[in-house]
Amino acid sequence: MNTIAPSKNSPMIALTGVHKSYGNYEVLKGIDAEVARGEVVVICGPSGSGKSTLIRTVNRLEEIGSGSISCDGNNIHQPMPAKELNRLRSRIGFVFQSFNLFPHLSAIDNIAMSPMRVKGLQRDVAYAKATKLLERVGLADKANAFPAQLSGGQQQRVAIARALAMEPPVMLFDEPTSALDPEMVGEVLSVMKGLAADGMTMMCVTHEMGFARDVADRVWFIDQGQIVESARPEDFFSRPQTQRAQRFLSELRH
Amino acid sequence: MSNFDLSEILGNPEYVAMLLLGIKMTFVVAIGSWTLAMTLALLLLGLRYAPGPVGNAFVTAYVSYHRNVPTLVQLLLWYFGIFTLMPDPVTFWLNDHNAEAIFAVIGLGLCQAAYFSEDLRSGMRAVSPGQMEAARALGHSYVSAMRFVMVPQGSRNALPALINHSVSLFKNSSLAVAIGVAELTYAVKEIENLSFRTFESYLLVTVLYLVFSLMIMALGAYVARRADPVRSGRA
Numbered sequence A: 001m002n003t004i005a006p007s008k009n010s011p012m013i014a015l016t017g018v019h020k021s022y023g024n025y026e027v028l029k030g031i032d033a034e035v036a037r038g039e040v041v042v043i044c045g046p047s048g049s050g051k052s053t054l055i056r057t058v059n060r061l062e063e064i065g066s067g068s069i070s071c072d073g074n075n076i077h078q079p080m081p082a083k084e085l086n087r088l089r090s091r092i093g094f095v096f097q098s099f100n101l102f103p104h105l106s107a108i109d110n111i112a113m114s115p116m117r118v119k120g121l122q123r124d125v126a127y128a129k130a131t132k133l134l135e136r137v138g139l140a141d142k143a144n145a146f147p148a149q150l151s152g153g154q155q156q157r158v159a160i161a162r163a164l165a166m167e168p169p170v171m172l173f174d175e176p177t178s179a180l181d182p183e184m185v186g187e188v189l190s191v192m193k194g195l196a197a198d199g200m201t202m203m204c205v206t207h208e209m210g211f212a213r214d215v216a217d218r219v220w221f222i223d224q225g226q227i228v229e230s231a232r233p234e235d236f237f238s239r240p241q242t243q244r245a246q247r248f249l250s251e252l253r254h
Numbered sequence B: 001m002s003n004f005d006l007s008e009i010l011g012n013p014e015y016v017a018m019l020l021l022g023i024k025m026t027f028v029v030a031i032g033s034w035t036l037a038m039t040l041a042l043l044l045l046g047l048r049y050a051p052g053p054v055g056n057a058f059v060t061a062y063v064s065y066h067r068n069v070p071t072l073v074q075l076l077l078w079y080f081g082i083f084t085l086m087p088d089p090v091t092f093w094l095n096d097h098n099a100e101a102i103f104a105v106i107g108l109g110l111c112q113a114a115y116f117s118e119d120l121r122s123g124m125r126a127v128s129p130g131q132m133e134a135a136r137a138l139g140h141s142y143v144s145a146m147r148f149v150m151v152p153q154g155s156r157n158a159l160p161a162l163i164n165h166s167v168s169l170f171k172n173s174s175l176a177v178a179i180g181v182a183e184l185t186y187a188v189k190e191i192e193n194l195s196f197r198t199f200e201s202y203l204l205v206t207v208l209y210l211v212f213s214l215m216i217m218a219l220g221a222y223v224a225r226r227a228d229p230v231r232s233g234r235a
């Protein structure tokens, strides 16, 4: 296995010539990009531009047609035994737009289950850690609540804690706040800001431009399956280079 | 013949003994075939999810036969058809061990397995695909995701249908009368023949089936409540 020893300088995520098609429809048309260790990248772009597809290829929830993706020194899309892929996936946190909490488990069980079942952590260790994570996302008092008893914002915070429980060096977010009522967006974003401040490497698909401005190191603007612009947020928002980005930003503001 | 009088039956120890034996056999057949059906249903479900088209095609054919041929005909085929084709030693052994009851359990169990496996399958299909994705994204293997995420939810979804079909199975145990199993319906026919109390006999058996069916439904409701994490008060 051509695993590159991860060094401080090697990128956390590197996408090289990534192509993907659904049948005849090409969704990703050659993506070349890198996310450095500790970097926060916000991905934005029009609906249907391929943002979700792109982020889902990083933990191989989607296969790619050609190109390669490495994450923390591992070549994600090379042929490998299922066991190895599961191990790699467990080291990439993923947060879904629709939370996807396990409805039959309480908040703390949602968080503690995978460290026990996937990593073989002792029960008491897993629960001690889950309790800490619930505190970190501000939900210590909801440990025994079931997802159906939590608000959307609370569910998404539990989902973030569940992903963090696997101790991944990188977290992917696919529109984590777009299923939420406006008054709950802030509580989820502030958890994400905390993560960024702690040095987590993050790739976030989001249209929360305030978050991008405050937290992101880079913004990738995607249109029609290509990264059209990659810039620091202050540059992207004040001086978008392409007409497509200008149009996108002006539509977003209205 | 005098007017309506249940005590003509319930006051007669011989008839009461016949009733009790009938009730016992009804439960033997019902519980035996339920257990067989549930075991087979899980195997059929496993075949459905096995890789390759063969398992799926087999289960489709199995389900189609058992759901589209009347249960009574299936029982008759087992007892008057397949039984007579079996080699002599098997036939002798079965005849020594209440062959009627054994074939009732086999016939009803195989038939009901088709319903149970479909109930479980629709329960599994009702689990949102996002659940499997979330489990895989956390690094669970397929088997682990099935075991800890999909099956607990799918079986819970299937509970109402499984309870309904368990009640049907209980009621269908009366079909065993057609192959001579001495269960409740059989016992009541005997009592009616001996006592000439036709209306009382069938009223009694009606009430008994009603009571037992309602008890099974109550048991099912209890299990469903226990299985619901929020309503069970574990929250």
Ligand SMILES: Nc1ncnc2c1ncn2[C@@H]1O[C@H](COP(=O)(O)OP(=O)(O)OP(=O)(O)O)[C@@H](O)[C@H]1O
Binding pocket: A022, A027, A045, A046, A047, A048, A049, A050, A051, A052, A053, A054
């Ligand atoms: N499973 C699929 N089969 C076929 N086409 C698909 C599939 N998934 C996505 N697509 C198509 O691929 C394109 C990109 O989809 P994707 O979900 O990545 O877009 P997106 O940028 O995340 O959009 P949104 O902002 O609406 O979430 C869309 O045109 C979509 O219709």
Ligand SMILES: [Mg+2]
Binding pocket: A051, A052, A053, A175
């Ligand atoms: Mg999307």
